[in-house]
Amino acid sequence: MSLDLQVRNGLKAAALWLPLPPASKTGIFYDLYGEFLAVLSGDSGFRNIGLAAGGSSLAEAQAELCRETVRGLARPGRWLDIGCGEGGAACTLAVENPSVEICGLDLHDESVERARQLAGRHRVADRVHFRSGDACRMPFAGDGLFDGAYAVETACHYHDKRGFAAEVARVLEPGGRFACADFVLSGEDRMRPERAVIQWIQQSLGLPRMYTAEQWRGNLENAGFRELRVSDITAGTFACLPLWSERMDETRAELERRYPAPLVLSIYLNIRWLIEGLDAGQLRYALIEAELQPDPAGDSSPAGSQ
Numbered sequence: 001m002s003l004d005l006q007v008r009n010g011l012k013a014a015a016l017w018l019p020l021p022p023a024s025k026t027g028i029f030y031d032l033y034g035e036f037l038a039v040l041s042g043d044s045g046f047r048n049i050g051l052a053a054g055g056s057s058l059a060e061a062q063a064e065l066c067r068e069t070v071r072g073l074a075r076p077g078r079w080l081d082i083g084c085g086e087g088g089a090a091c092t093l094a095v096e097n098p099s100v101e102i103c104g105l106d107l108h109d110e111s112v113e114r115a116r117q118l119a120g121r122h123r124v125a126d127r128v129h130f131r132s133g134d135a136c137r138m139p140f141a142g143d144g145l146f147d148g149a150y151a152v153e154t155a156c157h158y159h160d161k162r163g164f165a166a167e168v169a170r171v172l173e174p175g176g177r178f179a180c181a182d183f184v185l186s187g188e189d190r191m192r193p194e195r196a197v198i199q200w201i202q203q204s205l206g207l208p209r210m211y212t213a214e215q216w217r218g219n220l221e222n223a224g225f226r227e228l229r230v231s232d233i234t235a236g237t238f239a240c241l242p243l244w245s246e247r248m249d250e251t252r253a254e255l256e257r258r259y260p261a262p263l264v265l266s267i268y269l270n271i272r273w274l275i276e277g278l279d280a281g282q283l284r285y286a287l288i289e290a291e292l293q294p295d296p297a298g299d300s301s302p303a304g305s306q
């Protein structure tokens, strides 16, 4: 039984190296690691790194990152949670903000299904809804549907970051606010040897090339956003890594049951790389906030492709 699981997970890990469409790779990645992340984070429904808020549990730190991300969004309001995962952010924020309605969007169907169940358990299913779909080609026919949109630790997965920014601009009301919390590269120097390590890790995680904060700034400005504010929250997020290490140690037996030994090693190396990447200053974590122009790009839809 456990051998079957190991073989299946080993094959999925190998598939991440194949030249498959990006959306399929993300699906495989969350099929592969989604359940393990659930083992680590418990049934809180959060899948982000967290923001340390003084002696908190991992789930509390993860909730704190979401609270910090939406601090500038309008209340009351209709919010879009982009890359909502298993719904921890949408459900927790809906409980804490009774005047908001939230629509969660995620590419991974199983996560969306779990998010719906979580909304039932939090008793917010009347105000929180979830949809399957790609953030770079959102499944919303109408424009200007939301007063605010946020994306917690998901945009690093997106291969079409320009398409994503255009889609956020399309579905936001003019003047609506967007906030994105994510890993960013610290600079553009791709010749340094550590960059090869970064590229290897990105490949093994099925991630495309990450943006720097400056690249995000340009991307959002091109899509019609203004008043951009970039806050470096690296210290607070990476302070949560010991909480992850603790949970990894506590769940080691489960990890070894699920994954072949080389993959377990690679998961540990990925966590170590995160810590070393931070220490070497290659990797940062940013909160990027922006407002959509009151009249975005005149009457031509920035999404174009929709």
Ligand SMILES: C[S@@+](CC[C@H](N)C(=O)[O-])C[C@H]1O[C@@H](n2cnc3c(N)ncnc32)[C@H](O)[C@@H]1O
Residues within 6 Å of the ligand: 026, 030, 045, 046, 047, 048, 082, 083, 084, 085, 086, 088, 089, 105, 106, 107, 108, 111, 133, 134, 135, 136, 151, 152, 153, 154, 157, 158
């Ligand atoms: C690290 S998890 C973060 C989940 C959630 N935001 C949280 O804070 O717990 C990243 C999520 O982004 C989703 N995702 C990745 N690429 C996507 C895309 N192109 N469109 C929509 N969701 C995507 C994944 O399926 C996954 O659920």
